[in-house]
Amino acid sequence: MKNTESNEEHLEAHLESLKSLGYRFTRPLVIRSSYLIAPTSEKMLRAVILDTETTGTDYVQDKVIELGMVAFDYCPQTGMIGDVHGTYNELEDPGFPIPPESTKVHHITDDMVAGKSINDEEVEAFIAPASIIIAHNSRFDRRFVESRWPIFKSKPWACTFAQIDWDSEGLGSSKLEFLAYRSGFHYEGHRASIDCHALLEVLHCAPTESGISPMKQMLDNARQKEYKVSALNAPFDSKDLLKLRGYRWNPDRKVWHTFIQEPSFEAEVEWLKAAVYNNRSSKIEREKVDAFNRFSERAGVVEIIDI
Structure with a gap:
C-alpha cells in the first residue's frame, strides 16, 4: 500500500513538473456515483442521458441495436449535477445483417446482437422519473427512440450538441471525444453507455470562457420557446x-x-x-x-x- 501511494505521489509530482513546461495530460474516465462534494439543499430533478447505436442513419428503415442510458440528479436553476442513479445498456437484434460500414463505427457485430432484445418495460421504468432526456445529437437519437419506444414522445428533450455554443466557449469543436480531451479525460468511445458517462463528465467539468456551466447553458436553451x-x-x-x-x-x-x-x-x-x-x-x-x-x-x- 505504501509503495502504491509512493508511486502515485511520484507520478503526480512528475506530471506537475511536465505541466509547468506546457505539456497537457488527460486522465482515464472514472465513472462516478455522485458529483456532489457535500450534501445540498437545492431542489433536484432527475435527468437521463441517452445514446443509441444503430444499423444506419435512416430512422425509418434502420434499427436501434444498442441503447445506453445514465440517470442522474440535477438542479434545474443552477445546472449543478448530483447523484448518479444507474446505468442501462442493452443490445437488440435488428432482424437483418448489420452493414459493415456501421460496424466500423460502433464495433457491434451480428454475433453480439444475435437473439437479443431490449425490454420495453425496463426502458419505460428507467425513464419514467426523468424530467428531461439529453443526447449529444438529439436530432438523430430522438427520431430513432421515438420510433421504437413511443413513450419518449412524452418527455422534453435537450441537446448538448446544438444547445451549447462550444465554439464561443473557446473549445472549437463539439465532438464528444474532443470535449472530453479539453475536459481533462479520455475514454474508449462509440458504445452507448460509455458515451453517456463521458457526456455527463463533460457537462460537469468542461471549461467555459463565460463561466456558465455547460449543463446550465443547455437547460436555459432547452427552455426557450x-x-x-x-x-x-x-x-x-x-x-x-x-x-x-x-x-x-x-x-x-x-x-x-x-x-x-x-x-x-x-x-x-x-x-x-x-x-x-x-x-x-x-x-x-x-x-x-x-x-x-x-x-x-x-x-x-x-x-x-x-x-
Whole structure:
C-alpha cells in the first residue's frame, strides 16, 4: 500500500513538473456515483442521458441495436449535477445483417446482437422519473427512440450538441471525444453507455470562457420557446434577402422558413412585411417549437397568420 501511494505521489509530482513546461495530460474516465462534494439543499430533478447505436442513419428503415442510458440528479436553476442513479445498456437484434460500414463505427457485430432484445418495460421504468432526456445529437437519437419506444414522445428533450455554443466557449469543436480531451479525460468511445458517462463528465467539468456551466447553458436553451416561421408565397425576387436572413428553402413545400425565438417574433413579422411582402397583405405560417417536439419529426401547433 505504501509503495502504491509512493508511486502515485511520484507520478503526480512528475506530471506537475511536465505541466509547468506546457505539456497537457488527460486522465482515464472514472465513472462516478455522485458529483456532489457535500450534501445540498437545492431542489433536484432527475435527468437521463441517452445514446443509441444503430444499423444506419435512416430512422425509418434502420434499427436501434444498442441503447445506453445514465440517470442522474440535477438542479434545474443552477445546472449543478448530483447523484448518479444507474446505468442501462442493452443490445437488440435488428432482424437483418448489420452493414459493415456501421460496424466500423460502433464495433457491434451480428454475433453480439444475435437473439437479443431490449425490454420495453425496463426502458419505460428507467425513464419514467426523468424530467428531461439529453443526447449529444438529439436530432438523430430522438427520431430513432421515438420510433421504437413511443413513450419518449412524452418527455422534453435537450441537446448538448446544438444547445451549447462550444465554439464561443473557446473549445472549437463539439465532438464528444474532443470535449472530453479539453475536459481533462479520455475514454474508449462509440458504445452507448460509455458515451453517456463521458457526456455527463463533460457537462460537469468542461471549461467555459463565460463561466456558465455547460449543463446550465443547455437547460436555459432547452427552455426557450421558438417558432418555425414560413414565408408563404414569398415573391421570387425576395429569395436573396430571405437567404441572407437565414431562411432555408423547403423544396417539397416550396417555401422559405427559419426558426425565431419567441421574444423576436413580432420584430421578424415586421421585417417580413416590409422587406419581403412590400407592405402588401400577406400570410405566414407559425409553428410552435419547444422541448416536447424539438429535434423530432412531430410538428407543433401550426397557425396561419395574416400580416
